[in-house]
């Protein structure tokens with residue numbers, strides 16, 4: 001079942017084209033990876049899906065409804081959750097309280113249901129051991145996990161991950177990869193933007209490569225990474241880590 005259906009999305013900032021006519025779809029329980037050089041338009045695409053930015057043209061369908069013009073809060077309530085590239089938790093609040101913001105204002109839950117959802121999100125993200133610590137005291141791995149927990153607390157049916165593995169050590173990656181795979185296997189649709197391609201390839205079912213607002217290649221992850229089109233996009237680029245296209 002198609003969960004997200006993006007058709008002909010276009011977005012420019014002045015002369016900078018971040019999406020020319022980008023189309024893709026994601027099903028429930030499916031993970032789509034997105035790669036592309038810096039400035040390709042990857043994060044902007046997530047902003048179009050969440051409604052943080054309006055599209056210039058194109059249509060976004062979610063669960064059969066046209067959400068192209070729907071406000072961001074409405075999209076969150078419908079089940080679109082995201083993490084941000086740079087974690088910005090409420091530093092003075094505890095880890096649990098940060099998740100509670102997601103379950104209360106994102107998922108619209110109250111009291112015990114909100115508490116339970118926030119706790120479940122911390123469990124999935126592996127953060128219960130620091131539930132009462134101030135978010136500002138967390139090291140990078142746990143800040144990334146909190147970013148994930150905050151998104152999970154909104155009860156997403158489609159989870160958008162923006163470089164959730166960025167900055168982590170090779171030692172820290174496997175647990176995060178397993179967590180994302182388990183979320184996908186639980187039936188959530190996932191879109192994962194990541195420069196650490198070997199991490200991405202362990203989870204995603206399909207891969208899309210963007211460059212300057214165009215879809216360069218899409219399909220089987222290893223075939224996409226091996227394609228001449230993707231190799232030429234990355235020629236001489238240091239953006240991809242751990243994988244030679």
Ligand SMILES: Nc1ncnc2c1ncn2[C@@H]1O[C@H](COP(=O)(O)OP(=O)(O)OP(=O)(O)O)[C@@H](O)[C@H]1O
Nearest residue numbers: 013016018036037038039040041042043044045085
């Ligand atoms: N709000 C904005 N106003 C003007 N230009 C923007 C805005 N947001 C993004 N851009 C520009 O759009 C282009 C695409 O940016 P985007 O962040 O989507 O790329 P990206 O593929 O996510 O890059 P990275 O891998 O470095 O995160 C860049 O040139 C960026 O400077």
